[in-house]
Amino acid sequence: MPRILIVGGGYAGFYTAWKLEKQLRRGEAEVTIVDPLPYMTYQPFLPEVAAGSIEPRHAVVALRRHLRRTTVIAAKVTGIDHAHKVATITPIAGEPWQQEYDQIVVTAGAVSRTFPIPGxxxxxxxxxxxxxxxxxxxxxxxxxxxxxxxxxxxxxxxxxxxxxxxxxxxxxxxxxxxxxxxxxxxxxxxxxxxxxxxxxxxxxxxxxxxxxxxxxxxxxxxxxxxxxxxxxxxxxxxxxxxxxxxxxxxxxxxxxxxxxxxGVMANPTVVRGGDLPVEERGRIRTRPDLRVGTAEEIVHGAWAAGDVSAVPDLTGGGVGGYCVPNAQHAVRQGKLLAKNITAVLRGEEPKEYFHKNLGxxxxxxxxxxxxxxxxxxxxxxxxxxxxxxxxxxxxxxxxxxxxxxxxxxxxxxxGRDIVNLEAVQTPRRVFEEFAARPRPAQAPAVEEKKPAAKSAASEKVAAQG
CATH class of the missing domain: 3.50.50.100 (FAD/NAD(P)-binding domain)
Structure with a gap:
């Protein structure tokens, strides 16, 4: 059975797995998704979460609840050797291991891009x-x-x-x-x-x-x-x-x-830790059909989507000719990825991604x-x-x-909920403050030795001295 490894459980990764469960017949492929977090974050809601308008847990989607036929692994992919179709999995607990695959989907997203400004x-x-x-x-x-x-x-x-x-x-x-x-x-x-x-x-x-x-x-x-x-x-x-x-x-x-x-930049841990082709801005080179590669060369068995990928914008509206890193593209690319992977497994041709931003x-x-x-x-x-x-x-x-x-x-x-739970960052502080602790061990008492009585002979010698 073909093994599909999805790297990252964000928009594109979650939607790819979610739609693959609907597209694939039972037993047609084995799907595994790897992400250190057990949930997908709907990032457009983060400003409202910060402002108390949305409960934080409501802005995330539990992977294990909604991906019922997909194996979810809480880990990072720290290396991709696509030449041998092996990925290095570093779990949140335990030792790293090598995982073989037939198709890899890189949807590791992006992280905040900063500059070397003091402080x-x-x-x-x-x-x-x-x-x-x-x-x-x-x-x-x-x-x-x-x-x-x-x-x-x-x-x-x-x-x-x-x-x-x-x-x-x-x-x-x-x-x-x-x-x-x-x-x-x-x-x-x-x-x-x-x-x-x-x-x-x-x-x-x-x-x-x-x-x-x-x-x-x-x-x-x-x-x-x-x-x-x-x-x-x-x-x-x-x-x-x-x-x-x-x-x-x-x-x-x-x-x-x-x-x-x-600004943001493609997840450097995944991009730098693999042998997939990367363009000048640090994103994985991706074709319009979401296969990794260029117009002249296809990296078979490798796919990419979302913020970690450089997908050509066929509408002509993208920055530098590529789709901008946002949720609209990631979600739609994830849906198309599932269709294209299914098509390739069945010997059909994948379709190209085309989405014109309506507003x-x-x-x-x-x-x-x-x-x-x-x-x-x-x-x-x-x-x-x-x-x-x-x-x-x-x-x-x-x-x-x-x-x-x-x-x-x-x-x-x-109205908004204004309960402040900053103390949750240090949950043991109150317990530690009032917890009873064993008394320090008492040092054993040392008996004072009384000076020995001088013998008459020694007193006589001392007197003579």
């Missing part, structure tokens, strides 16, 4: 994982608690300052959602004022959101300004040391919340959003409805859709 690696946080979104939310809530007991002044305002780096869709959505969240928190903290909260977005280019028209992006800038948010264009971060973000403009912003959303939609906080399709732009409440409607339907599996929709419905009447 960023030590003090910033990305927004690519559910864990990061939860951490940002809890950190903001903790800072509000700390600020509420401090007197007005620089120390208090530093706690209430947030810096987001990167003005693409991910950055703007995170920035706007966090600004909206902070504004809604103020009614719970009467000690704090709106003027003490400061939100700064840093963008190296001269505009934000290149996915929409310039006119629409300018509307977003004006809308953010009305809500007390500052956007620094043509500006770069030069340092983030000692609780201060230093900018190329010479400004310094005191803060301890730095969210980095300035872009972004949430800008509760009841506010922006939608762009061609020259048509919708802003405000209707765009926010379109944003939630699109992503609510795009969330895979009905089980997960209902959880998200139910959460939104509850929030409509009950």
């Amino acid at each position: 960023i690696a030590e003090n910033a946080i990305g927004l690519k994982t559910i864990e990061e979104a939860v951490a940002v939310r809890d950190l903001l809530l903790s800072n509000f608690d700390k600020a509420a007991v401090l007197p007005p002044g620089p120390a208090r305002e530093r706690l209430l300052t947030v810096v987001v780096v990167g003005g693409g869709f991910a950055g703007i959505e995170a920035f706007a959602e966090l600004r909206s969240f902070a504004s809604s928190l103020l009614k719970r903290y009467p000690q704090l004022s709106f003027d003490e909260t400061h939100f700064h977005l840093i963008e190296a280019m001269g505009r934000i959101m290149p996915e929409v028209s310039l006119k629409t992006s300018e509307w977003v800038l004006k809308d953010l300004a009305k809500r007390g948010a500052y956007v620094h264009l043509d500006t770069q971060v030069t340092g983030a040391v000692g609780g201060n973000v230093e900018l190329s403009s010479g400004e310094t912003i005191p803060t301890d919340i730095i969210v980095w959303t300035a 872009a939609v972004a949430g800008l906080g509760l009841y506010n959003g922006v939608f762009q399709s061609g020259k048509i732009a919708i802003k405000g409440f209707l765009a926010w409805i379109a944003h939630r409607g699109y992503h609510g339907l795009a969330m895979p599996t009905w089980e997960r859709k209902w959880r998200v929709l139910w959460g939104w419905w509850n929030n409509l009447w009950l």
Whole structure:
């Protein structure tokens, strides 16, 4: 039976496995998916998770629950020797092993792309994982608690300052959602004022959101300004040391919340650890039919999709001629991958990937959003409805859709959940603080030796001396 190994359980990997279970007949192939995490994260929901609008567990899809005929391995693929069709599997517990395969599907996704700026690696946080979104939310809530007991002044305002780096869709959505969240928190903290909260977005280019028209992006800038948010264009971060973000403009912003959303890069662990061809930007060279290779040469038995791959954009709308790394492409490529792999196993020809982007939609906080399709732009409440409607339907599996929709419905009447669970990062702290410990062992008592009585003879000798 042919063995299909899927590397990565993100959008493309999950959808490939999910659809293969529907496409393949029983016994037609053996499918294995390898990922260190037991779930797929729906990343468009991360800004809403960070803002308390979506329960974190509802923004992820459990692999073992929905992949019933696929073997799920909690591990990393740290090496690919496609010449011998063997992958090195490094599990989260235990020793690595070699796994043979007949078809390999590389969908390892992307990680945050950073630059060697002093302090960023030590003090910033990305927004690519559910864990990061939860951490940002809890950190903001903790800072509000700390600020509420401090007197007005620089120390208090530093706690209430947030810096987001990167003005693409991910950055703007995170920035706007966090600004909206902070504004809604103020009614719970009467000690704090709106003027003490400061939100700064840093963008190296001269505009934000290149996915929409310039006119629409300018509307977003004006809308953010009305809500007390500052956007620094043509500006770069030069340092983030000692609780201060230093900018190329010479400004310094005191803060301890730095969210980095300035681009992504293909997962380097998988790309560098294999013998599959890689293009200049570090992505796996992929043909339009999602097989690894070029127009002239096919790497048989190897497939790639999603952010880790360089898939030609046949619509002509991609950056540099390739599909941009986003959820729309990853989901659709995963679905086509399942069809193409099934076709090849049955001796048929695979189809080429073609998807013309019909528009872009972004949430800008509760009841506010922006939608762009061609020259048509919708802003405000209707765009926010379109944003939630699109992503609510795009969330895979009905089980997960209902959880998200139910959460939104509850929030409509009950408001956002503002419970801060930052202490979950150190769950044993309270137990350790009050746990009884054995007393230190007592050293055995040492009896003092009494000086021996001097003999008469020795006393006589001493006297003579």
